[in-house]
Amino acid sequence: MRGTRSGQDNLYHDGPVPAADKAAVTGDSGLTSPGTAKSLTDLSGYVPSANSPVIAAGIDIANDGGRDAAGTALLSGMPDLGGLQRSAGPGRDEAVPTATTTFGNGQSASPAALTDGSDYTSWANPSTGVTYPGTITLTFPSRRTVSEVVLATHFGQGQGITKADVQTWDGSSWVTRAADAQITWTGNTATVERRSLRLPSAVATTGVRLVVKAANHTWGNLSVNEITTR
Ligand SMILES: [Ca+2]
Numbered sequence: 044m045r046g047t048r049s050g051q052d053n054l055y056h057d058g059p060v061p062a063a064d065k066a067a068v069t070g071d072s073g074l075t076s077p078g079t080a081k082s083l084t085d086l087s088g089y090v091p092s093a094n095s096p097v098i099a100a101g102i103d104i105a106n107d108g109g110r111d112a113a114g115t116a117l118l119s120g121m122p123d124l125g126g127l128q129r130s131a132g133p134g135r136d137e138a139v140p141t142a143t144t145t146f147g148n149g150q151s152a153s154p155a156a157l158t159d160g161s162d163y164t165s166w167a168n169p170s171t172g173v174t175y176p177g178t179i180t181l182t183f184p185s186r187r188t189v190s191e192v193v194l195a196t197h198f199g200q201g202q203g204i205t206k207a208d209v210q211t212w213d214g215s216s217w218v219t220r221a222a223d224a225q226i227t228w229t230g231n232t233a234t235v236e237r238r239s240l241r242l243p244s245a246v247a248t249t250g251v252r253l254v255v256k257a258a259n260h261t262w263g264n265l266s267v268n269e270i271t272t273r
Pocket residue numbers: 156157158159160161162163164165268269
């Protein structure tokens with residue numbers, strides 16, 4: 044592709060394969076019965092067959108809605124490459140989590156900004172009186188599998204979280220999955236940086252809590268733009 048666009052994990056058939064696509068899939072797509080659709084909603088012929096090279100060749104994308112173009116719930120793990128899944132899975136509940144915090148709110152911010160889907164809206168706590176540890180909690184509408192927690196922050200060297208425990212809710216108590224995770228921010232501009240806090244293993248849970256132990260304090264407050272889980 045030209046310009047600033049790039050592609051990866053695409054299927055190529057009867058054409059050149061871009062060198063930049065390090066996970067290219069090649070060959071006939073192996074669709075069930077292409078060319079037989081009788082309406083725009085008649086997509087069954089375009090479902091990959093069992094021996095298609097696209098089976099489980101897609102990539103897991105956060106906040107992808109959890110369903111394919113026909114509404115089929117995605118499998119856990121790697122989906123089939125393309126718009127239609129061969130097999131239905133449990134799907135993923137990616138409804139917006141509820142965010143709460145013990146730190147309070149500053150700069151007219153609300154914890155809702157932590158999970159509103161935008162890296163450009165941020166939450167900040169008051170610029171005076173911050174004490175540690177404090178918590179930031181995400182509560183999911185239903186159980187989901189979490190293997191990492193991703194923080195998006197701008198001006199990270201000035202106000203980013205630098206140390207936190209990552210906990211998950213086991214139904215009756217919080218369980219620490221990663222203790223004293225260190226976070227290093229390399230920028231101090233409006234450009235948003237993302238840092239991932241990985242759990243040692245994936246956990247099915249209805250909530251994730253960060254026990255924040257330290258943060259950068261150039262302006263007295265700490266701030267986070269968005270928290271997502273994968
Ligand atoms: Ca946000």
